[in-house]
Amino acid sequence: MPHELPKSYEPGAIETRWAEYWIREKLFSVPTPPEGETRPVFTLLLPPPNVTGRLHMGHMLNQTQMDIIVRWHRMRGFITLWLPGTDHAGIATQMMVERQLAKEGKKRRDLGREKFIERVWEWKKLYGGAILDQMKRLGASVDWDREYFTMDENLSRAVREVFVRLYEEGLIYRGKYIVNWCPRCETAISDLEVKHEEVAGKLWEIRYPVIGTNEFITVATTRPETMLGDTAIAVNAKDDRYTHLHGKKVLLPLMNREIPIITDELAQPEFGTGAVKVTPAHDPNDFQAGKRHHLPQIDVMDEHAHMNQNAGPYAGLDRYEARKQILADLQAHGFLVGEKDHTLALGKCDRCGTVVEPRLSEQWFIKIKPLADRAIEAVESGEITIVPDNYRQIYLNWMNNIYDWCISRQLWWGHRIPAWTCDNCKEVTVAREAPVKCPKCGSTKLEQVSDVLDTWFSSGLLPFTTLGWPEKTRDQAVFYPTTLLITAYEILFFWVARMIMFGCHFMEGHQQDPAIKKASGWADKKNDSVPFRQVYIHALVRDADRQKMSKTKGNVIDPLEIIERFGTDATRFTLAAMAAPGTDIAFSESRTDGYRAFANKIWNAARFMFMNVDRIGFVWNRVSDPVKPGQGPDDSSGAGVSSFNPQTLEDRWILSRFNRVTAEVNDALATYRFHEAANRIYDFFWGEFCDWYLELIKPRLNFEEGADKTQAEISCGNLVSLFDASLRLLHPVMPFITEEIWHAIYEGKPPLKSIALAPYPQPDERQYDLNAETEMAILQDLIVNVRNLRAELKVEPKIKVPIDLFAPDAAIRAMIQQNRGAVERLGQVDKITFVENSLVRLAGARSTARFDVHVLYERKIDVAAECGRLTKDLEKLEKEFANNQRQLSNEQFLAKAPEKVVEGLRRRAEELTLLRDKIKHQLEELNRTGPK
RNA sequence: GGGCGCUUAACUCAGCGGUAGAGUGCCAUCCUCACACGGUGGAAGUCAUAGGUUCGAAUCCUAUAGCGCCCA
Known part of the structure; x- marks a missing residue:
């Protein structure tokens, strides 16, 4: 059957066909290997994209790299499991549905919790698969039979199990602390979900009258509205400026409340006036100071960042409205004594961009230190390796300075915290299943805590929950620890660190099937509780101007559009070819266009x-x-x-x-x-x-x-x-x-x-075959030189020319003789004549260390151009030769440089002398015969 | 404030102690029976700046400048 291929490669026509074929044939589905399996195993967990996600260049890079590694392993005979799934993405998804509701003029509270969640599920069913469909277009060779969703029933059960165990171990606690609060999302968010932005702001100086004196203490603040909640003024004990005021009180302006002057490290003498206001309910540092001094905590804002009843006359005002009002009032009463320009790092909600408010509230936390210690150990001991290496240090730095993790969110979409509050005695019970009655008072009026868990809580468990945990399964014995994790730097702390902590904790004592472990090349690893053996952190894809892509900048490159235009293969190749570890990728279409040409080249070679x-x-x-x-x-x-x-x-x-x-x-x-x-x-x-x-x-x-x-x-x-x-x-x-x-x-x-x-x-x-490579290099050199001479002599492309060849080495002569057909065809030569003497004196000749070649053609060469070229060559050679000789005459060089290098330079010196002399002769000849 | 990265040909990037590289673009030429998304030939760089280490530095160290990222 004759092969008929179109003249140029059309990726669109074939790519979708194969993508569908791979899925239909279930080529990448991996059944659980039975006991006794001895083949090596390679496991990789796909960082689950958000259900709200649309494929962007970062995914494309990530998936290209994963697919390359996965296919490479599979083709080398590994049992290769690539596990796909999606993340429920608490805040992001809830926002999507809220936005949809807003269009109908509704709010989530109008629907109520149950109806709202139903609505989210509907949304998920309709749109949640979009990103996976896009993934299919990339040819990602994942096992679709094992696809998961983080809110699947089995995964949810595992989440509850983890929560209860951590609680029972005393690693989860509940308490009133300062958290980052997003007034738009109406929920607490973790430190990681706050993005800091430098903005030009103001620093206001406010003076507080000291009771019983006619003195004032001046403090500076960027958030004057919080003063309503001040419960102390702090000065440093070592600061003599204030020694005489220790133990005294000040009158809080506007509120007319008496608050003490305390001494605390919080106040740094060299900073500003050396005195600071203390607002335990609205600042994390003040919160700590407040604890040390048993200060009251006065919360002056509600969950929408509006002033509450504690704010007296300002109650009901939005925080910025209140600020204006307060400043005006302070001014009016002579308490405002300064206003300076000040750049401050403003914390914004990662999801919606609203300025975050530090807020005192009841939340659930994970006591992180015990978990972190083992996660540090796993990386320090090399049980987990991080590539590129510099991320290892970044990881360790972060882990060593880690704070407790706030895991509760005041959202509706997510894994609801498995805790119940007794209506009667307020006792909180944590349990795997809803308790029938309160264990303390016996009341049956119990209500489940309304908070849900941080999205990263469940995704941090995926390496083992996707393999059937908490049951002990064969899948775990085979595929855990997963082999590799490829992901972006951005989620090193969000996700990678937490998987390591959870893995080391919950899989402690786990052992991978020894035969498989050995075959896979991990026999030297001692710790099988880690979630993966290696982490590869990939670069960021930027736009062609090295700018980070962002929707607001409008510089987002849509991978699907690139794929449409150049083909998936060319796009993948671009990302692979530009992905030098540790360097960000400035995506340039011209490169992709070049690789489309490469695909076409392959196509045409196939046609040939x-x-x-x-x-x-x-x-x-x-x-x-x-x-x-x-x-x-x-x-x-x-x-x-x-x-x-x-x-x-x-x-x-x-x-x-x-x-x-x-x-x-x-x-x-x-x-x-x-x-x-x-x-x-x-x-x-x-x-x-x-x-x-x-x-x-x-x-x-x-x-x-x-x-x-x-x-x-x-x-x-x-x-x-x-x-x-x-x-x-x-x-x-x-x-x-x-x-x-x-x-x-x-x-x-x-x-x-x-x-x-x-x-x-x-x-x-x-x-x-080193000989073949050397001989081929000479042959190529000869052909290139002939082509070069032809171009210089301006020989018509179709005209074949005779050449003279001087090759002193008999073996090389024989080799050329044997391959004369190649020279004739590729150099457009009709006759090769071997001559006895060097040809360097002839115009229209080229020489190399191994041969001289002369093209016989009646047209005169451009003497001036040829002289120019030769002079330039000569200069280069002279320069190299001078350098070469300088080194070879340097005794220290001869003494210290490796033998190989010295030997190489000596050989090069010989060649250089030869080439230099040849060019000199040629120049002499040209000057003698050529026109002036 | 702390940490990290980048600065190499017009553009986008490799190289990271031993003779400066690629792709795109550019110039010339050729539609030769796989490919003009092509062939052939060519031009193009004091490797940011200043010091230092070394026999030898684009490559290691220090400082400076510019650009960028992360954390507080």
């Missing part, structure tokens, strides 16, 4: 191959193809290109090069150097395979009457087997085009359902 396959009537011998699924990473039986039968220099050369590139690509992937892997393949396929190998074998393929048919078949076979191997090498990065061509090679009857299940190429050292 099929054209010859069809013409020769070649039958691809499937048996000899090294397709052995399921071989382990150490099994080298499929190594190299086993069905390749090298006959000629170019055969030996390309085979050697393929094996070297294979080694480099495998190494690069093993250390997450995606850019290196992508670039190696690109250079090989385009620069070596297409530009040289395909050109070189054309004469052997173009068999006509009287030609050697066997040779044509052998080279056709070599072409196909090398192409097949190259496709497998490239597959993890460009899954679609490789799948399409691979199936075409097998004329729709491949030995496996997908190239994704075929083995990944491994280098075979026996197929390295």
